[in-house]
Amino acid sequence: MNLDYLRETIASHPTRPIIHHLNADTSWLLQIPIPSSSAPSSSTPARRYYNILLDPWLSGSQSDVASWFSQQWHATPSAYGSIAEVQDLCATVEAIAAGDNSRVKADGKNYFDAVAISHEFTDHCHRQTLEEVDKSVPVFAWAKAAKLIRGWKWFKNVVEIPAFNKDWRQTSNDPLPEWLGIGRLFNESDGLYYHAALTITFALSPSSPAEVVIYTPHGLHAPTLTPIPLADPPVRPLCLLHGLHDVHLDWRQQLNLGAHHALAAQRMLGAKYWMGTHDEDKKGTGVVSWFLRRKCYSVDEAVEREMKTAEAETEKAGAVDRGEWDEKKGKWHPTGWRDMGNGEARVLREDGL
Structure with missing residues (x-):
């Protein structure tokens, strides 16, 4: 935890969300500031953040x-x-937001408001870790994961995540507050719903559009994101979590879609932040490990590869002069990329810095 960064940035941007990469893979904590209109009126100081584990x-x-x-x-x-x-x-972030800059302990107090599970696979739906969470915390999960988690009989409330359609408010199901929704983007042609995304949408101010964080650990095809730009009321893409590594099995079964699909997704969304996820090259054994293949790209490498392919096709067709091509190259690289390492945090500012 970079305490100096959090102290400085929370002080200057106290009403902005914070995202933490909890490991080198695809576990996250999203802290969303609770709108002042939703904070309970009490002599006891209320928490400042609504905390969602991913x-x-x-x-x-x-x-x-x-x-x-x-x-x-x-x-x-x-x-x-x-x-x-x-x-x-x-607990430490709450203390910093309250003006106490020391690292503090939770001392058994629960700070989680929700857990969101993207898939039923155990690198996303990990029973050992989840059963460390207080059983009163509501869990939001897609159908197969919800069924699996209910079978453990640990959590009191497991809610199936609805599809994100045109109106994000339809994803604000109990026990979520009305200013927050958790939904899912998917393509019906994807039988396993493997290349899908979770959406976490929140309206921090009645005078501004809601903002959305899109979390897609295996990546997705850009058209799956179509409900976002068509949303009514409109939503602003704040953060895209989409990995860079192309992971597949020898028989061409595609697992993680990787950088080129991430580029297409970010170009479509124009999210203020784009961060990699599920790119840890884990230690593995068993039959699957024999056939698993991984191609690692940086953003720059993926952009360069796309540019070379497009330039070759353009020159072959003779369709674009050099001046027009150079102008196109300048717009090729999407903005917003942030490399988020194991344990790093980022305050998601309105200016995208």
């Missing part, structure tokens, strides 16, 4: 089907190795 897998291994088929471990220890450590992080 796909927490902080320690231990994960296995789908059976260990002989696939088992993985984090290659790098998580910056936050337990739910208790994430609770301490929440």
Whole structure:
């Protein structure tokens, strides 16, 4: 945790969300400032942030089907190795927002307001980690994950995430406050709903459009995002979480779509922030590990590759003169990329800085 950064930035931007990368893979904490109109009137100071855990897998291994088929471990220890450590992080941020710049402990108090689970696979829906969360915290999950979690009989309230359609307010289901919604973008042709996204939409002010964070750990095809620019009332894309690594199996089964699809998604959205997720090259055993293939790209490498391909096609067609091509190149690179390492935090400012 970079306390100096948080102290300085929270002080200058006290009403902006904060996102924390809890490990090197795809576990996140999103802290959304509670609008003053929604804060309870009480002599007891209210919390300043609504805290949402995304796909927490902080320690231990994960296995789908059976260990002989696939088992993985984090290659790098998580910056936050337990739910208790994430609770301490929440407590510290609350203290900083209240003017106390010291690192503090949660001391058993629960700071989580919701958990959001993107998929039923155990690197996203990790029972060992999730059962460290207080059972009173509501869990929002897609259908298969919701069914799996209910079967554990740990959490009191497991809510199935609705589709994000034109009106984001339809994703604000109980027990969420009315200013916040959790939805899902997906393509019906994707039978496993593997290349899908969670949307976390929030209206911090009645005088400004709602903002949305789009979380897609395996990536998605840009047309799946169409409901975002067509939303009514409008929403502003604040942050896109989409990885850079192209991960597939030898028989061409595509897992993580990678940088080129991320570029297409960001060009469509124009989110103020774009951060990589699910790009950890984990330690693995089992049958699946024999066939797993990974191509690692940086944003610059992906852009350069696309430009070279397009330039070759353009020159072959003879359709564009050099001056027009040079102008096009200047617009090729989307803005907003931020490299978020294990344990790093970012205040999501209105100016995108």
